[in-house]
Amino acid sequence: MGGRITTSENNRILLHNVQFPLDDEQMMDSIATAVIVTDAEGYVYRFNKAAEMMFGLSKEQVLGTKYYYKMAPEEEDRMQSRFHHVLKTGKTFCGQDVSFTLRNGNKVLLNPHVSVLRDKEGNHIGIIMLLEDVTETRRMQRLVQRQEKLTAIGELAVGIAHELRNPLSAIKGFARIIQKNLDDDDVNQEYLEIIIKEVDRLSRLSQELLNTARNPNSIAYYALQINDVVMKSVEAFNMEKYLPQAYVKVQLEPDLPLIWGEAERLKQVIMNLLYNAYQALDNSGYIYVDTSRQGNWVKIRVTDTGSGIEPDKIERIFDPFYTTKLEGNGLGLALVHSIVNQHYGYVEVKSEPGQGATFIIRLPIRERGEKGG
Numbered sequence: 136m137g138g139r140i141t142t143s144e145n146n147r148i149l150l151h152n153v154q155f156p157l158d159d160e161q162m163m164d165s166i167a168t169a170v171i172v173t174d175a176e177g178y179v180y181r182f183n184k185a186a187e188m189m190f191g192l193s194k195e196q197v198l199g200t201k202y203y204y205k206m207a208p209e210e211e212d213r214m215q216s217r218f219h220h221v222l223k224t225g226k227t228f229c230g231q232d233v234s235f236t237l238r239n240g241n242k243v244l245l246n247p248h249v250s251v252l253r254d255k256e257g258n259h260i261g262i263i264m265l266l267e268d269v270t271e272t273r274r275m276q277r278l279v280q281r282q283e284k285l286t287a288i289g290e291l292a293v294g295i296a297h298e299l300r301n302p303l304s305a306i307k308g309f310a311r312i313i314q315k316n317l318d319d320d321d322v323n324q325e326y327l328e329i330i331i332k333e334v335d336r337l338s339r340l341s342q343e344l345l346n347t348a349r350n351p352n353s354i355a356y357y358a359l360q361i362n363d364v365v366m367k368s369v370e371a372f373n374m375e376k377y378l379p380q381a382y383v384k385v386q387l388e389p390d391l392p393l394i395w396g397e398a399e400r401l402k403q404v405i406m407n408l409l410y411n412a413y414q415a416l417d418n419s420g421y422i423y424v425d426t427s428r429q430g431n432w433v434k435i436r437v438t439d440t441g442s443g444i445e446p447d448k449i450e451r452i453f454d455p456f457y458t459t460k461l462e463g464n465g466l467g468l469a470l471v472h473s474i475v476n477q478h479y480g481y482v483e484v485k486s487e488p489g490q491g492a493t494f495i496i497r498l499p500i501r502e503r504g505e506k507g508g
Contacts, residue, residue: 169266172252175259177201177218189268190237217249222259225251232269242446244270277450299341307334356395358501361433362387362426364398368405369424372413383409386425392500394433400474401498407467408437408494415441415492432480432497444486452484471496 163170163183169190172181182197190197221228228249235243248265310327317323369383405424412422420440427434444452453472471494475482479499486492 169264169268171264171266172261173201173218173264174261175222177215181263186266189243189266218262221249221251221262225253225259227251232273243268244273299337303334303338303341307331310334355397357397358393359396359398359401360391361394361401361435361498362389362391364396364401365405365424365426365435367398368402368409371402372406372409383422383424386423388425388427391426391428391433394478394498395501396478396498401478404471404474404496405435405437407471408496411467411494412437412439412441412492415439415443417442420491428500429497431500433500435496435498436493438491438493440491443488443490444484444492445488449484449486453482 160181160183163181164185166183167185169186169188170181170183171179171186173179178199178201179197180199182192182194186197187193217228220226228247230246232244232246235245237243246267246269250263251259252261252263254260307330310330314324314327317327365385365387369385373383409422409424416422416439422440423436423438425436453468455466455469472482475496475498480497482494482496484492484494
């Protein structure tokens with residue numbers, strides 16, 4: 136076509152002549168993802184602003200140092216091993232979340248993309264890392280998965296619970312009749328008591344499954360004073376569980392705003408948390424319950440002085456049927472999570488091994504003029 140310049144050739148000429156107003160460092164600082172570039176020895180020579188914010192370190196502190204030591208000292212061996220593997224093989228490392236303990240003690244989940252840098256001859260001269268903090272994203276994904284699991288359990292639970300109710304009532308009724316026809320010192324009395332106890336346990340499990348599956352639209356919401364619910368829960372708990380060596384200490388903020396809710400359901404939440412705290416105590420200790428206002432939320436905290444919860448177990452603590460106890464069905468805390476969700480609130484747990492645990496519930500306050508369901 137003679138000397139005509141095609142569109143693609145023209146674009147290449149234009150791009151070649153473009154003078155970008157930003158240098159490499161400025162362009163890196165404009166990237167929202169943390170970017171770290173090292174040489175073949177692991178010494179950092181690029182560290183963008185997103186990386187500074189993520190790790191709480193300035194460029195001056197990091198440039199010229201080995202990144203894996205400065206960023207996360209506890210992870211040095213693991214990071215050094217991964218660095219050398221990528222540099223040696225040239226294979227990109229990505230897609231696998233990495234748990235980091237930062238210099239300030241915070242634990243985060245990072246999703247790394249680590250690639251080798253090559254010179255014109257193809258030699259491996261360093262690596263470039265893109266690091267995305269996915270801690271909150273993964274937390275939200277777990278919440279969604281947990282809710283989906285609860286929904287699936289709920290659909291199954293309704294049918295099972297109804298099918299169990301009549302046979303369990305019959306078994307318990309016949310066991311009571313047999314008991315009445317036996318002498319008090321008959322050895323079979325003990326076996327019948329075990330049968331009745333197990334029937335009661337299955338009945339409670341059946342009811343908990345139904346409660347966990349309950350649709351929030353079926354809840355009748357009324358204006359409630361959460362302090363009243365807490366006090367009734369503590370009184371009921373003390374009557375049910377006599378604590379000779381453990382004491383429940385209550386501190387309520389006066390004149391808290393009202394919330395919307397169903398008193399009996401919220402009472403069950405507090406009772407479950409109190410019972411969970413009681414189980415965590417090692418023969419002696421204290422349980423603390425307090426309430427307060429936090430912005431547009433009412434906050435309830437239940438704290439125990441027990442042995443605490445291991446970090447790897449906290450993530451699953453609200454999962455249905457997950458339990459660390461010898462006795463338990465793993466539905467108590469799942470039910471807490473479900474009921475709080477049904478009240479448009481949220482629950483979290485904070486714990487360190489050997490330092491007890493604190494469960495925190497936040498429920499939205501009732502706005503003036505709002506009407507209950």
